[in-house]
Amino acid sequence: MAITVTIRTNSTGNAEPELKTLEPILKVENVWKLYHAGKVEVPALRGVNFEVLPGESVAVMGPSGCGKSSLLYVIGGLAKASRGKVLVDGNDLVAMSDAERTKLRRHKIGFVFQRFNLLPALSAKGNIAIAQYIHGDGFDPHRFEVVTKMLGLDGRLEHRPSEMSGGEQQRVAIARAIINEPKILLADEPTGNLDTKNSEIVLEMLRRLNKDLGQTIVMITHNPEATTYFDRVVHMRDGVIVDGGPAD
């Protein structure tokens, strides 16, 4: 079942209040993901139902192997669901070709990974700018400045990943993920490789992105403390959401 949140807004030039339905930016309906180990089918996701509203921040928790990462890859279009529907901003990823999912990812999804995954040959600036290049609009110096300043990267832009701390690398990765203003930011254990101090910095930045800029965020984490920075926590087990999913 999908959650439909209804809010009241004031419409200019209309004396009467107007009802406006806030559609989920992400809607996952009965999604299955099967992997093949030889002739054996191994289900990673078994009928997941899940929704995220625009501007919401959701943490997905669960034990290792419960399907968290599979869910993230499926909703990010990196992997295709075997069955079900994955609607991102109204587009069904399951019905899309690989090229169409790539295009959607380019324009609507931002990824942050546990291992930072910066391109080692490029500087911090290059790592962020390449996302703008791939997006297709070219380098936007204003947006670049706003994002890097917000993430405290001003003085580190010419450094390569090997010359930066883990926390700095993850901030560059966040900058790269949000530089094109994606509809959804997907974070796969972003604090998994960081110490406590840097974890707090990164989580605080994600929180600010959500609260100040209204960035929709879905984050996978093992860390219960990390979930306190998020609006909602979803628990997964054995490929299904057991708590915090859509209300019946």
Place this chain on the structure above:
Amino acid sequence: MMGQFVFRNLFHRPLRTLIGVVAIAVEVTLVIVVVGLTSGMLQETAKRIEGIGADIMVQAPSAQIFIVMSGSPMPVKIGEKIHDLKYVQYVSPAFLQFNTSGGVETIWGIDPASFRDVSNGFVFHEGHDLQGPDDMLVDDWQARAKHVKLGDTYTLLNHDWKVVGIVEHGKAGRIFVPITTLQELVGGRDKATIFLVRCTRPEHTPDVIGEIKELLPNYPVRPVKEFMTLMTSTNIPALQTFINSMIALAVSIGLLVIFLSMYTTVLERTRDIGVLKSLGASKFMIIRALLAETTLLCLLGIFTGIGLSYVVRAGFLKLFPTLSILITAGWVLRAALIAIVGALIGASYPAWQASRKDAVEALSYD
């Protein structure tokens, strides 16, 4: 931005890049030098034949155009018949012997008197013309290369010759001996490899060629002025096959090294490819980035190869001053094109493989 990405990737692994550049450079150098050496030899031979000053050259029916390798002698008496033809002023037989002991050289056995008539004689730096049976003339290049001085004894074909003259280069061969002595030495008495014909006037050349062809059907009769255009590798089948084989070898080296280099690059950058895919890079974008990197690597190799070709040529000429290596813009461009096409073919499979990588697997690659 993509240019910067490609450029930075290229120099991220300097040793790998260096190996790729060297492989391409060797490929380019091999093509340029091999072709330069063969065309240089042909052109140089052709120039020297033209430099004789004769109007027509007659060869035996089975003779090759590349006369220095020709082993098809004709009876000397043919020369007398040619001489009797209308508009023929002088005829000179020459017996050519290809020698590979102690160097690669062609010995020209000439009849001094008739050769002088046909060619207006040599320009002497030192000494005098052939007089005795064991006399030898060498040109100035040969003298410099072999450190030969006037009066020296020069052993060739197990025979001791006396250097009696050093002549200006550019006429026929580099070593000249009396035809009769050479005929005796190699068992070719009364034989000639070519006849050099001088007409009473140059404009009579076509008429004389017609007459000779009538007299000696099947004998190749060529105006010497056209010799330069005829002396190309395409007119010498074995040489063309050799050149093609060398080019194929060079291309194989370049292609395989680039294939291996880009294959390992793709493996090494599996995670980076996953990252690019997560950012929304299309398959085409990934292929383009890898092929652009290959092209840049190739360009570096090409420029290095061109430079190396000149170094190799200088080295060769230092060691073998009589060699001629002709580096032409046309073949430099062709070598560059061959290298680029070979490299792109070598890189295309790894690039295609990279574009097809599963993003999730790539991101979890260690």
